[in-house]
Amino acid sequence: MSDRVRIIHERGWLSDADYQMLISGEHTLKVHKADKMIENVVGVMGLPIGLGLNFLVNGRDYIVPLVVEEPSIVAALSSAAKVVRGANGFQVESTAPVLIGQVQVIGAPHPARAKAVLLQRKDELLNLANSLHPQMVARGGGAQDMEVHLHARAEGGDMLVVHLLVDTRDAMGANLVNTMCEGIASLVESMIGGRVFLRILSNLTDRAMVRARCVIPAEGLAGKGHDGEEVRDGIVLANEFACIDPYRAVTHNKGIMNGVDAVALASGNDWRAIEAAAHAYAARGGRYTALTRWYKGEQGELVGELDMPMKVGIVGGSLQSNATVALNLRLLGVKSACELAEVMGAVGLAQNFSALRALVTEGIQHGHMTLHARSVAITAGATAEIFDTVVERLVETGEIKIWKAREIVEQVRKEARGVSVGAVTSDQTAIDQRACGHGKIILLGEHAVVYGSHAIAAP
Structure with a gap:
């Protein structure tokens, strides 16, 4: 992580003071400040800050701070932004705030x-x-x-x-x-x-709108065993599904908000208000539908558009009271609330593009579960020196489970100590292994479960 911070500092995205804050952790919210923000404070909860890369919005480069706990969002956004960057980036307009x-x-x-x-x-x-x-x-x-x-x-x-x-x-x-x-x-x-x-x-802020647009040549969509026209037509069809089916539209729009909310949190904005406005706007015609439109252009290119309310701010006591928010806004470099809204519109469209592209090619789980394996490996106790090995083997098994990760952690540790971890040869041992399984016990309610232990699944 320190290498990433050093690189963005060397490239001029971070001031010396902000660089020192990130390296030292001084930017994190302290309990005594949190106690002045809300009532009955007992602690502070942290979330990761990732950086969305490759964003070109209205001809300007941005590094976009994203506060989110879900794996794959940051990587998917950066990948999508790279594709759009190669096609002249995002064009975004906003109305008065x-x-x-x-x-x-x-x-x-x-x-x-x-x-x-x-x-x-x-x-x-x-x-x-x-x-x-x-x-x-x-x-x-x-x-x-x-x-x-x-x-x-x-x-x-x-x-x-x-x-x-x-x-x-x-x-x-x-x-x-x-x-x-x-x-x-x-x-x-x-x-x-x-x-x-x-x-x-x-909070239905339909007078503060953003419209984000991108145009991607079909050849820029090719990859992973799929030609560009196939991917283009698949994205258009998937978007049509979201336009006509509210069950699909909710998930479609939730994916858009994965990116929008992450920027809202990073910039100290009210993500709940932004969510409420987005979903109300999606249902403005009396039926819930998609916030985006993807279609085939006159030259065979893929055209994507996102229209949604986006009322945000960059000044005010609630924003300035959190040092991390102030740092994120400096890193993002926006000069007005309208500019922030435009960047967030581009992020929402990029997130939607990345999700649809994954769905119509390799499926949404492939990349997501690969990144999810990192979180599982940490939970299973993989230390820094064995982390990459554990993640690699966990992905190879196809079982991204905590119990499996723990088995791999133990196996890697034994290998490091020079202990043999060969295949089981004892028939009795094999029988014993087949006789036990990983399950859950529901103790007093449907959410009171114990995962990752040998157990009997009981009603």
Whole structure:
């Protein structure tokens, strides 16, 4: 690991200070700081930071920090980005970073008339909202527009909802928008009667969108015993499956979020909000479908597009309180929230491409299980000096299991001590080995199981 850090430092991606932080581990969150972030803190949990390589987005190179525990995601992303890089990289567009605040009004005597009044006097409401955050306005943001929606209620009548459209610039903006919604509540009531009830932002951020696109020549898709046209057509067909079948679409989109969430975590953004927006957007037509579109271009090339909400931030107390987040943002080198959103859009499309390419060629498990073997080897107690040997033999067996890894660890250790580990010749020993097996016991609940031990599977 230290060699990787040294290399990115030597190539100018890391400052001297950040290099020392990574080498020493000083960047990790300390308990006393964690205790100030949330309630009832008892410790700090760590996750790996990997680097997505080869990303070329809008003509600029990026090294992308990824915080994720699942093996193969980082490798698959880097491989996909390398393919797209050879085809001029990702082209990504983003809209203004607008967040929606909602003000719910109940009991308005004439909802349709109230809607007209609010729209007629919206400048008063926008001015009031912006007076609450003059610094955001000075940075070019603030409340930009207002909408009014009427929703039919089950018991009759209409519910009136004001949408405040706020450009939050480089901030995530949740607190800012909530403050604005609360600040205009009294004026809304005085204008139309009725009573303001809920005042809260919406996490369906469909006014802050990214569109990522890549175009890959068919010859750039060839490999692993498959020609490029075969891979292209397979990806198009697999994407069609996700477009028409919600069961497949969920897994398809989950793969996209493997990459997006990893960048969100690394950059300190609210990955839960990003997830919620993505899945709501995928169901915007009344049926859950794929977030991506893959199709054959006019010249026979593979064209991929991803459209999704992406409201993120790069400034704010919650981001600056974690030294690792600040380091990751410096390493990524984005200058605005829109630029971060564009990189995340490219990552989502790259992750989708890598998954579909694997599915239509060698299958998703081949590469994943090879990398999963590394985690299993660690769990089985493989030390640094035997780690690579254990992983290699574990993959060769095709059984990526902890019990198998433990057998291999013991075997390698015996070999290192010069102890014979030849085939069993005793008939009785062979019978004894056949008579025992690795299983699980469910003790008190379906998740209370003991793995990797000789046991009887009991109901």
